[in-house]
Amino acid sequence: MPEWVNVVIRSTSLIVVIFIIAKLFGKRHLSQLSVFEYLIGLVISVIAATVSIGLITPFWHGIIGLGIWFIIPFLLVLLAIKSKPVRDLVRGKGTVFIKDGKVMEDNLKKEKYSSDDLLQQLRNKNVFQVADVEFAVLEADGDISVLPKKEKQPLTPKDLGITVAPIKEPQTVVMDGEILYEPLATGGFSVKWLETEFEKLGVSVENVYLAQVDSFGQLTVDLFDDKLQVPAPQEKPLLLATTKKMQADMEIFALSTQNKQAKQMYTKNSQKLQKAIDRLTPFLSD
Amino acid sequence: MTVASQVKQSLASIKSIEANLSSLAIRSQSKEAQQSFHETMEIMHDIQKDLHTRVGEMERQEEQYKGF
Numbered sequence: 001m002p003e004w005v006n007v008v009i010r011s012t013s014l015i016v017v018i019f020i021i022a023k024l025f026g027k028r029h030l031s032q033l034s035v036f037e038y039l040i041g042l043v044i045s046v047i048a049a050t051v052s053i054g055l056i057t058p059f060w061h062g063i064i065g066l067g068i069w070f071i072i073p074f075l076l077v078l079l080a081i082k083s084k085p086v087r088d089l090v091r092g093k094g095t096v097f098i099k100d101g102k103v104m105e106d107n108l109k110k111e112k113y114s115s116d117d118l119l120q121q122l123r124n125k126n127v128f129q130v131a132d133v134e135f136a137v138l139e140a141d142g143d144i145s146v147l148p149k150k151e152k153q154p155l156t157p158k159d160l161g162i163t164v165a166p167i168k169e170p171q172t173v174v175m176d177g178e179i180l181y182e183p184l185a186t187g188g189f190s191v192k193w194l195e196t197e198f199e200k201l202g203v204s205v206e207n208v209y210l211a212q213v214d215s216f217g218q219l220t221v222d223l224f225d226d227k228l229q230v231p232a233p234q235e236k237p238l239l240l241a242t243t244k245k246m247q248a249d250m251e252i253f254a255l256s257t258q259n260k261q262a263k264q265m266y267t268k269n270s271q272k273l274q275k276a277i278d279r280l281t282p283f284l285s286d
Numbered sequence: 287m288t289v290a291s292q293v294k295q296s297l298a299s300i301k302s303i304e305a306n307l308s309s310l311a312i313r314s315q316s317k318e319a320q321q322s323f324h325e326t327m328e329i330m331h332d333i334q335k336d337l338h339t340r341v342g343e344m345e346r347q348e349e350q351y352k353g354f
Contacts, residue, residue, distance in 0.1 A: 168315040187315065217313025239306045242299055249296050256289060262340060269333045276326040283319050 003054065010059065011052040018048055021070050025077070032141045034091050040073045091140045098136035101149070111138055122146060165283040167215045174211035177224070187213050194219075201230060216283070240277070240284040247273040290344045297337045304330040 021044065033041070044066060051062030080087040095107050097118060108118060119130070121144040127133055135147040157164045171183040173194060184194065197219045198205060207228075211221040218233040247270055254266035304327055311323035345352045 166316045166318050189313075215315040216310060216319065217315075235306065236310075239303065239310075242303055242306075246296060246299055246303065249292070249299075253289070253293060253296075262343070265336050265340065269336055272329050272333060276329045279322055280326055283322055 007052065007054055010054065014048050014052045017066070018045075024074065034140060036090065037073070040069060044069050094140055094145075095138045096135075097138055097144065098130070098133050098146075101131065101134055103130065107138075113138070163282045170212045170214045172210065172212050173219075174205060174208045174221070177206045177208055179205060184213075187217075189213065189217070203228075203230070236284045240280065243273065243277055243280065247277060290341070290348070293337060293341055293344065297334065297341060300330055300334045300337060304334060 047056075047062060047066050047069065050056050051059065051066065056062040056065075076086070076090050080090045095111050096104055097107055097113070098104065103118070108115070122128070122130065122133065122136070125144065125146045127146055127148065132148050132152045133146055134149045137145050139145055171187040173180055173184045173187070173189070179191060179194065181191070184191065194211075195205075198208070198221075201219075201221065203221065203223060207223050207225060209222045209224050211219060213219055216236065218235065220233065221230055223230060250266050250270035250273060254263050254270060257263050257266065307323050307327040307330060311320050311327060314320045314323060
């Protein structure tokens, strides 16, 4: 057998092996690897490359080396999932850089971080003033995590005491002009319903690039033809407005009637409507 | 527009609100939203009944407002 055939066979089988190894190590991003894991990856790829073009003879020595460089780190990874000390050893621990708003200079020195490095990392996190930081830690993967002081944190509905409606993930029901049946069924909608909604909007399925249904069953679409204007869903705001008008009407009727009993009935219903409006507002306002 | 016809119009509106809420309750994904829509729908139904009775009274008192 000529040598080049051997190279073809070895290379092809090694591609399969490397693919399996990569799959077994999971989905971690390159930038999240520790230096140790990075070096292991390098060694494995160098061994695979040299074995595949036949620099290592016999072939089996290369495979043994590859196996050991794969199995030991793989066992370490498995062990690290189970045990905290092993994890700290293999993946490293985070280092606290800022605590109670004070910079820990000793920890900076330990991680070979200059004050400029710290400022740069903080700026990466959109923090330009050290005084705004309550707590910052250098993670094991070299990224810095910042907890800003409470008054410097983004405002949330909870801070404002606003009740908001819970939402679920929207379902994408049309892609590239084709109906996706599975997400449609997950959302609990039928094809018939979708067709009716498209009819209401005055578009046909073929012209729809993307269509999504939100957790209130409202359909939003993007068309291939960008010159066409698609109306935004009006149902919820309209419903809220009608309910408010209804409440106002009840008050007017209560004021204008002479009948005592009717007056009472209108007043009671106006109050009921006000309660209903308060209850519905978080769900109906976008 | 007479008061009677205004009340009749309101009766129609409240029916439409009730139907809209019912449709939203069916289509909503989250339990909390479903419950809110459903409960307000029931309130609307009570109001609708009250208005209906009132329309009946008005028609009885003043024959000329009968019908739509």
